Amino acid sequence: MKRIAIIAITLAAVAAFATLCFHLFDFGSQQQDKQLVTLADDYQTFEVKGVRFNMVRVEGGTFTMGATIDDGDFDPDEVPTQQVTLTSYTIGETEVTQALWQAVMGYLPTRYDGDDHPIKDVSWDDCQQFISKLNELTGQHFHLPTEAQWEFAARGGCKSKNYKYAGSNNIDDVAWYSANAWDKGKESPDFGNHAVGMLAPNELGLYDMSGNVWEWCEDYYSHYDGQPKTDPAGPTDSQGSFRVNRGGSWDYIATSSRTCNRRNRTPDFRNFNLGLRLAQ
Ligand SMILES: [Ca+2]
Numbered sequence: 001m002k003r004i005a006i007i008a009i010t011l012a013a014v015a016a017f018a019t020l021c022f023h024l025f026d027f028g029s030q031q032q033d034k035q036l037v038t039l040a041d042d043y044q045t046f047e048v049k050g051v052r053f054n055m056v057r058v059e060g061g062t063f064t065m066g067a068t069i070d071d072g073d074f075d076p077d078e079v080p081t082q083q084v085t086l087t088s089y090t091i092g093e094t095e096v097t098q099a100l101w102q103a104v105m106g107y108l109p110t111r112y113d114g115d116d117h118p119i120k121d122v123s124w125d126d127c128q129q130f131i132s133k134l135n136e137l138t139g140q141h142f143h144l145p146t147e148a149q150w151e152f153a154a155r156g157g158c159k160s161k162n163y164k165y166a167g168s169n170n171i172d173d174v175a176w177y178s179a180n181a182w183d184k185g186k187e188s189p190d191f192g193n194h195a196v197g198m199l200a201p202n203e204l205g206l207y208d209m210s211g212n213v214w215e216w217c218e219d220y221y222s223h224y225d226g227q228p229k230t231d232p233a234g235p236t237d238s239q240g241s242f243r244v245n246r247g248g249s250w251d252y253i254a255t256s257s258r259t260c261n262r263r264n265r266t267p268d269f270r271n272f273n274l275g276l277r278l279a280q
């Protein structure tokens, strides 16, 4: 009896050791299961129908908005630069995911890429409907970031290290853009948008502000006038018929992913490379 017990204990110990080794050295499958790691210091988690997302606090401050990196790589609409002061706010740790859009709206307006992939093919008008429903469900007051809120957050807020892209001067660290996604070709697994949060975050712990999908901002698009501003929200009347997009995307070249870069589209425009991020 005693001998059987010793054999059983030995077998159990061998099995446990083998399992431990399997997990310790099973790098391959861990890489496939890569998940977003939250690195933000101050954030709040919300949940809608089982889908969780984090809003990161951005401490208010004053910054120079526009082309401040003096290497000639900017567009005419990024100057004159202007001093902007912002009240504290929160912004999404990631782009809004397909899972969150589905949970709130009950439908997907686009091809399903994966729960953790960014929603796309949504117009500015669609985003307003989504946010309105999300606010009903959560009792919160989410909105699209203003263009100034977007840029300040992309630059790292008060923790900014003045990088050219959101979180690095080396775009490959932080962004899915043409060279590491589109140019890989349709047969490559890297062709297309990527699950959010797979590359390095910026100084505030925000992911994919450069690249992956472009992001709608709340404001009408207008030219900078160089005057200091507090909590600017763009033109208030119908001076503009275009809304701002920021951050570049997986099919655009590196310069599009600069934190200062701007573009504009009509509010009914939809595309496979354009989504959104929440603010509050
Ligand atoms: Ca993005």
Ligand SMILES: [Ca+2]
Pocket: 075, 261, 262, 263
């Ligand atoms: Ca531009």
